[in-house]
Amino acid sequence: MDVVPSVAPGKQLHQFPNRQFRKTVSREGAPILKPYRREFSLTGESSFRTPAKLPKNIAYIQNKLKSFSDDLINIRSLLPTNLQLPGEPGEEPSARRRSREEWRQLNEPDLMMELVRDIAQDLDLVSLCFKILLNVGILTNGDRCSLFLIFGSGDQRFLVSKLFDVTENSQLTDMYEHKPIRIPYGKGIVGYVAESGETVNIPDAYQDERFNKAIDMQTGFRTKSILCMPVKNNQSEIVGVAQVINKKDEEGPFTANDEKIFERYLTFCGIGITNALLFQSSVIMYKRSDSLVLLAHYIFEEQRDMNNLLRRVLKKGCEMFSSTGCRILLRESPESDGLTTVEPENGQVVKSSESFVSCFEIYTGDDIKNKESGDEYEFQNILTPQDALAKFVAEKLKTINAVPGEPIEGFEGMVCAETIGADREIRSVLAMPILNESRNVLGVVEILNKKGEERFDRNDESLFEAFTLFCGLGIYNVMNFERLIKANNAQKVVLEILSYHASANKDEVSLIEREEIPSADSLNILSFEFADHSLDTDQTVLATIRMFMDLDLINKFRIDFQSLIRWSITVRKNYRDVMYHNWRHGFNVAQMMFAMLTSGQMSQQFTDLEVFALLVGSLCHDIDHRGTTNQFQKLSDSPLANLYSTSFMEYHHFNHFLTISQVEGNNIFKSLNEKEYADFLDLTKTTILATDLALYFKHKALFKQLVENPSTNWDDGENRVLLRSMMITGCDLSAITKPWEVQRMVAEKIASEFFNQGDIERDKFGHTPAYMMDRSKRDELPKMQVGFIDNICLELYESLEKANPLFRPLLDGCLSNRRNWSNLCERRTSFADISSANITLTSINTNRVGTLSNQPEEESGVEG
Numbered sequence: 001m002d003v004v005p006s007v008a009p010g011k012q013l014h015q016f017p018n019r020q021f022r023k024t025v026s027r028e029g030a031p032i033l034k035p036y037r038r039e040f041s042l043t044g045e046s047s048f049r050t051p052a053k054l055p056k057n058i059a060y061i062q063n064k065l066k067s068f069s070d071d072l073i074n075i076r077s078l079l080p081t082n083l084q085l086p087g088e089p090g091e092e093p094s095a096r097r098r099s100r101e102e103w104r105q106l107n108e109p110d111l112m113m114e115l116v117r118d119i120a121q122d123l124d125l126v127s128l129c130f131k132i133l134l135n136v137g138i139l140t141n142g143d144r145c146s147l148f149l150i151f152g153s154g155d156q157r158f159l160v161s162k163l164f165d166v167t168e169n170s171q172l173t174d175m176y177e178h179k180p181i182r183i184p185y186g187k188g189i190v191g192y193v194a195e196s197g198e199t200v201n202i203p204d205a206y207q208d209e210r211f212n213k214a215i216d217m218q219t220g221f222r223t224k225s226i227l228c229m230p231v232k233n234n235q236s237e238i239v240g241v242a243q244v245i246n247k248k249d250e251e252g253p254f255t256a257n258d259e260k261i262f263e264r265y266l267t268f269c270g271i272g273i274t275n276a277l278l279f280q281s282s283v284i285m286y287k288r289s290d291s292l293v294l295l296a297h298y299i300f301e302e303q304r305d306m307n308n309l310l311r312r313v314l315k316k317g318c319e320m321f322s323s324t325g326c327r328i329l330l331r332e333s334p335e336s337d338g339l340t341t342v343e344p345e346n347g348q349v350v351k352s353s354e355s356f357v358s359c360f361e362i363y364t365g366d367d368i369k370n371k372e373s374g375d376e377y378e379f380q381n382i383l384t385p386q387d388a389l390a391k392f393v394a395e396k397l398k399t400i401n402a403v404p405g406e407p408i409e410g411f412e413g414m415v416c417a418e419t420i421g422a423d424r425e426i427r428s429v430l431a432m433p434i435l436n437e438s439r440n441v442l443g444v445v446e447i448l449n450k451k452g453e454e455r456f457d458r459n460d461e462s463l464f465e466a467f468t469l470f471c472g473l474g475i476y477n478v479m480n481f482e483r484l485i486k487a488n489n490a491q492k493v494v495l496e497i498l499s500y501h502a503s504a505n506k507d508e509v510s511l512i513e514r515e516e517i518p519s520a521d522s523l524n525i526l527s528f529e530f531a532d533h534s535l536d537t538d539q540t541v542l543a544t545i546r547m548f549m550d551l552d553l554i555n556k557f558r559i560d561f562q563s564l565i566r567w568s569i570t571v572r573k574n575y576r577d578v579m580y581h582n583w584r585h586g587f588n589v590a591q592m593m594f595a596m597l598t599s600g601q602m603s604q605q606f607t608d609l610e611v612f613a614l615l616v617g618s619l620c621h622d623i624d625h626r627g628t629t630n631q632f633q634k635l636s637d638s639p640l641a642n643l644y645s646t647s648f649m650e651y652h653h654f655n656h657f658l659t660i661s662q663v664e665g666n667n668i669f670k671s672l673n674e675k676e677y678a679d680f681l682d683l684t685k686t687t688i689l690a691t692d693l694a695l696y697f698k699h700k701a702l703f704k705q706l707v708e709n710p711s712t713n714w715d716d717g718e719n720r721v722l723l724r725s726m727m728i729t730g731c732d733l734s735a736i737t738k739p740w741e742v743q744r745m746v747a748e749k750i751a752s753e754f755f756n757q758g759d760i761e762r763d764k765f766g767h768t769p770a771y772m773m774d775r776s777k778r779d780e781l782p783k784m785q786v787g788f789i790d791n792i793c794l795e796l797y798e799s800l801e802k803a804n805p806l807f808r809p810l811l812d813g814c815l816s817n818r819r820n821w822s823n824l825c826e827r828r829t830s831f832a833d834i835s836s837a838n839i840t841l842t843s844i845n846t847n848r849v850g851t852l853s854n855q856p857e858e859e860s861g862v863e864g
Helices: 058-072 100-104 108-120 125-140 188-196 213-219 256-301 306-320 388-396 458-500 506-514 537-550 561-573 583-598 608-620 630-635 639-643 648-661 674-689 693-707 717-732 740-765 775-803 805-827
Strands: 023-025 031-033 142-151 158-166 182-184 200-202 226-232 238-247 323-331 341-345 348-351 356-364 377-383 400-402 429-435 441-450
Touching: 125 142, 125 158, 125 238, 125 256, 142 188, 158 188, 158 238, 182 188, 188 200, 188 226, 188 238, 226 256, 238 256, 256 306, 256 458, 306 323, 306 356, 306 458, 323 458, 388 400, 388 429, 388 441, 429 458, 441 458, 458 639, 506 537, 506 561, 537 561, 537 583, 537 608, 561 583, 561 608, 561 648, 583 608, 583 717, 608 648, 608 674, 608 717, 630 639, 630 648, 630 740, 639 648, 648 674, 674 717, 693 717, 693 775, 717 775, 740 775, 740 805, 775 805
Parallel strands: none
Antiparallel strands: 023 031, 142 158, 142 238, 158 182, 200 226, 226 238, 323 356, 323 441, 341 348, 356 377, 400 429, 429 441
């Protein structure tokens, strides 16, 4: 474990790499196992740090880091050239040292001077400690020596063996591979010496209750005598403990003279260790500041693309923390569809409550799964990650530093690949939330699997806080840049709208005001077989007002009658004059929703606000439609495609509805209070977005499962959202359920609109259009319609009929038209001959009656 030794209480300096213990060979040639590593928890629980907010002055950070780097960059040039520095190759001490017998031939003053000179110029901590222990063995004629350093401060102090069981036959190269043993402060012989500062000389280790006999039993080594003494710095503060075990050649216990010599030598050792720690600390600070400067460079250089930014940041994170993995999870986008269902798995529909929209992750080293690519790093973006730990971090605003099997206060479960949502082994994790200056969570950063270490240390936590802050800066900058681009595209869209559309004028409003509003029966708008061809344009506006009247929305929401007329005319005028997705289509969808709410008695199932939103959403669901699909917007790189991340046209329809509703004289929602208005907008948005067939495919399996379950509770919030969404989809596609003559004409209009788009794709973009938009395939329209019914419509209307048997006419009409299209398909009727084809029309049974709430359970399949 990397930790920070204490030169003085509360002063953290340096982190150390883990070491791996190995087998050695005794003088008799028999293998001897070194004491195995014992694990102790620092505090018994995970470490927490409170994350910092993003600073307001970015230039201040850059200047500070640059200044710090400049101060440290020439640090090595200030030191003597004969110093042994960390990371630099040096001679193996055993290759140039005298033998123990040669050392012992020197008199005591000369021996002490030579051994002090041996360590005086070594700033590599491992090499220094190795020399110290070799020299201690010479001075005391000890068999093996160990050195423990104190880490942490206050109640969090503990000891870790820097080197363990060093003998005269040990090699320096092996020392770099040793893993440290952690010992609680004040526990055992070493812990006692560290806490008390006293020298402990034990003639018989087995007679001392502080000695742990289990280690001898497991290693086969016999500990006889122990000499243990504190190591102090030049301020007489204890920084470690040195331990010698067993006098060589059966000389008996350690003597008072051994203690005297040991103490004198450790005085110089404490100074040397302190200097090495200070130097390594300064080098680490320099490297980390240099890494942060480079990270800042990445952030301010890449502000246009989130993927590119995070790829570079995550790669740097792996390097900075010597880890094999790094992940950044971003919070849910405000443009999500509002439904929490994900695709079925193994036939079971799964609901997701994840608060993250994506997870960017990078792996290196042994954690790369596809090693055949030869890439040093593996980067990927995973949608809807299942990361329980990240959710916990985001909710609690805490830093988590944990390893598998370690409990985390307040978190259900343990740290593992399953709770993190990773497909790799998790050995350690460091996680922290990314906050903006308002302390809103932008996401969570996770560093995974410290290389060669059990876990991340407190130095890592401190650096991680700075790393997370910089990640937040980068993400925040890219998000702001994206908002700027969106605002620019929104401006272009608004200008385009203003150049095309106009609001209702006074004469148009007065004309409708003078007209008597016909009854629903006379307009036939209660019928599922309604056809709009008998109504002129003004009559469709009158019929729209009748819908509001018969649903009692004018009274319930105190809608100003003149505002309703002006709003209705404005909605009509803001539909473009395209082949199919024009005002007539919007009006027909609203009429079908009206029929569902009245003849289908669904108004009894929903609240008044839901009914209001369903009718408004139906009327406006395709407002300002351009006669082209979402895919076309993306292909043509239209401003709409750059303005929204998904469901381009549907988001535009909703926002355009907001635009015209805010025009003076058009506000039919002014009686709603703040909460009602917010709820209404959310309901309307969900209604309009649900007309994107991509969302229908995403949620249809769950809807089918719900309607087939007699115990489904339709008062459940998510179930209600799904029911409303499927109703608006049924209305949007309802032309397929109408009498044959209506269906045939609508199909020809839709096909013509699709063919026009296909022509543009081919002629302007050199793109081969989709099958249904390819004009050369127009004679296959009957086949296309049969496929459309089989793949989309039948399952939808079957499910709606199971939800409410009063919707049976829709299913009957769909089946009838399928037979008619199949008939034409069998005759190979051409596109031009469809309108004149003489076929036997199938009848539609529209006499089924009943209600959602009063149907017998075996018929309705719906409760609630």
